[in-house]
Amino acid sequence: MGADREGRGRRRPARVMAYAAGGVLVLAGCASMPDSGDLRDVESTPRQETQVRVFAVPPGEDAAPSEIVQGFLEALTSDDPHYRTARQYLTGDAAKTWRPELSTTVLTDGPGAKPDGTSGGEDARRITFRLTGTKVATVDAQQAYAPASGPYGRAVHLTQDEKSGQWRIDALPQGVLMGQSDFQRNYMSVSKYYFASNSVAAGTDSQPTAVADPVYVRRRVEPMTQMVRSLLNGPTRWLNPVVRSSFPTGTALAKDAGALTPDDRNRLTIPLNDRAAGIGSNRCDEMAAQLLFTLRDLSPAVDEVELRADGTELCSLTQDAADAAAFHSSARHPDYLYFIDAKDRLVRLPAGTRDSEAAPAPGALGEGETALRSVAVSRDERSAAGVGLDGRSLYVGSLVSGGSLGEPVLRSRGESEADRLTTPSWDAEDGLWVADRDPDRPRLLLLQEGKGDPLEVRTTQLDGRIQSVRVAADGVRIALVVEKGGKRTLFVGLIERDGKPGEEPAVRVVELRSATPELEEVTAMSWAGDSRLVVVGREHGGVQQMRYVQVDGSTPDVPPPAALTGVKEVTAADDDELPLVAYSVDGIVRLPSGAQWQKVTKGTAPVYPG
Incomplete structure (x- = not known):
């Protein structure tokens, strides 16, 4: 769920903070960041400035229910990796059960939010807002995109804490919701690669054929790490019947892997769990080729990957060698x-x-x-x-x-x-x-x-x-x-x-x-x-x-x-x-x-x- 900065009229200014993840910050014509004073609210983030990261503002003291809903929707369009700020708009129980990674629903404009009625007495501490819009697409838990159409209508429920008097959301749909322009600013399409499994040549000594499997990842939330994890998780449901992966079942990044970044020689080291230990050199080359094809269009450039498991190097492969290890159209x-x-x-x-x-x-x-x-x-x-x-x-x-x-x-x-x-x-x-x-x-x-x-x-x-x-x-x-x-x-x-x-x-x-x-x-x-x-x-x-x-x-x-x-x-x-x-x-x-x-x-x- 989220809000569309370039869509319909706003009910209040977008409450987000922005900073540059290295390099010069450029926002709405600004060419520098002040080194003192408070960060200013920004109305929107230009899509072309991929270095700019946008973070949401937590809920204000004694914020009204409408501000809580709007702040939460705005927080979903930020670059907060784990939606920590968005969770601050939820009750403790709701924050534990809400799973934003399950889906992203894209609307033509930002979602509308209207109160669905309140009552006096004890019910005065409860209110429901109806989120509405027109669907454009959905992105599922596998990050696979699918066009969609028709009206969207879901409810979020808020409750007021008896002791603090603060309003928070205690019931909401799973996943994330945002407008189309926010989706285009926040997400990008990248193809991960597997090998054709159902061709006549499959299983022979012929060179395996790479098959693209496009997914959508968040642009400024460690996209390289996202793509490696997505590749290791396997192909999307649609493509799965006709492809295979050279990674052994259960292969994942090592628990202490952290964010993946190539070194100054554009060499990326990828630590894997023990499921990948002991594989043969040919299979390891195929695994590395899958990674190189997948990371080819990301920035910074990756010219070589090194795979490791249990502290031991399994293999390394360059981009040129990847083209020799597998056929890429x-x-x-x-x-x-x-x-x-x-x-x-x-x-x-x-x-x-x-x-x-x-x-x-x-x-x-x-x-x-x-x-x-x-x-x-x-x-x-x-x-x-x-x-x-x-x-x-x-x-x-x-x-x-x-x-x-x-x-x-x-x-x-x-x-x-x-x-x-x-x-x-x-x-x-x-x-x-x-x-x-x-x-x-x-x-x-x-x-x-x-x-x-x-x-x-x-x-x-x-x-x-x-x-x-x-x-x-x-x-x-x-x-x-x-x-x-x-x-x-x-x-x-x-x-x-x-x-x-x-x-x-x-x-x-x-x-x-x-x-x-x-x-x-x-x-x-x-x-x-x-x-x-x-x-x-x-x-x-x-x-x-x-x-x-x-x-x-x-x-x-x-x-x-x-x-x-x-x-x-x-x-x-x-x-x-x-x-x-x-x-x-x-x-x-x-x-x-x-x-x-x-x-x-x-x-x-x-x-x-x-």
Whole structure:
């Protein structure tokens, strides 16, 4: 529970104290902190000043019930690590049983608080306040974010102590409540990493594949320590069925670990309990890789981790060595950007360059014998798949000069082009995914290594018809645009595989959840990193827009792409240093970092490998 400094009008000034956790304090234009006198109240804390920490003021003497409620709500938006000040607004028993870590409820504005009536006599020492608002999201005990909607209404009860005469809260909901802008100021999204467990390659000697698991942590409350603890606690419930952790069950930080901070060489020492003692070097390297991937984007930088247990070093690993110990999609840099030119053939440009003169891709798909409407290139850039101009046939060919195309590997029976095959997508193990939109038999299909009989993927939770398919680089998550009742929604699901290596597995997509609940017409999308997608769509009654979204449905704290008119398709690489590329009314265009959209050339259906 909390209060929103940037939301609706305040009932009184926000009572918080602020100080800089090292460095210069900058608050509302101030460039220094006085070295004498009292700390002044501040109205708000600018989000961009991540060094500033905000602490609440304890309850005042003889504070009225309304001030107690308001002070408590304000205290929940502070950077007090254990909410000690917030507990001072509670009775002793309530302070012992209240568990703020259980959940965070996010409202559009700060919560409203109105008295719910009092009585005379003995009941005059008791009062109830009703907290109200409109829900935006919740963050659960595992720090996992989930969009939410609808009204919020809960009660807090206060009582007046007979001896001291002071009002305190004696009954309240578990968890924390705050407005959206306070949430954005207090929390940040960080991905922790586990390894894919349900792929065909799992359990073999192949390099494990890292999978991102985004969670929300408090920005200025030891985020590095928070992330290590969260990683050791295991994956979120949603991702758990398809990943594994290399940490032995029960592994945790040593009891005397304290706050984790890297040394002046950016080396972080992590003391673990005895559950991690005695592990082998390969497993320890995997554990260290999980930590390095998790801490990669935090500040201060961590270039190396050292794991210890029972006072003994288990292993140490650098960032460069982590990329060798496990596959991380952002470490793979595609060689080319691919698209279809005016001759309906597959062409390519070197990725990340300013070149605009495309060359035909080697192989039959680049020779133009079969006119194409959409393409997908395998992640190793050795094979390509193309859908014929009428959307009926799927072809697969090698990206080697002189190769023949052969017969289609799949045909749709849909009567119109819109009722036939979607753009295909390759997974990390050379599996080729495509949806057949035939209304009489809509299916999601998988062709192992792009050949053979297509395997129909079970999608029992799917309600609607698939219009677009994109498989994540980790091979265990899939993004689907699903149409129902004239609306097109983006869903993200998990890919589960049952079967032993070398056998044809039973494949199904489970745990589908909406990543864009506020958009009613998603027209294009692409993966844009480990846990992020770029989406083109519009809200009800709105205009087309392009935005980034997280797989959990939250909005990442990064600037959205620059506006672009008439976007029909979009593609992004796992390497965020490469530009976004789109097909719009201006043809093929790209968006370099820090620049505006630039025309590249004529063409359609741009794709990076995947």
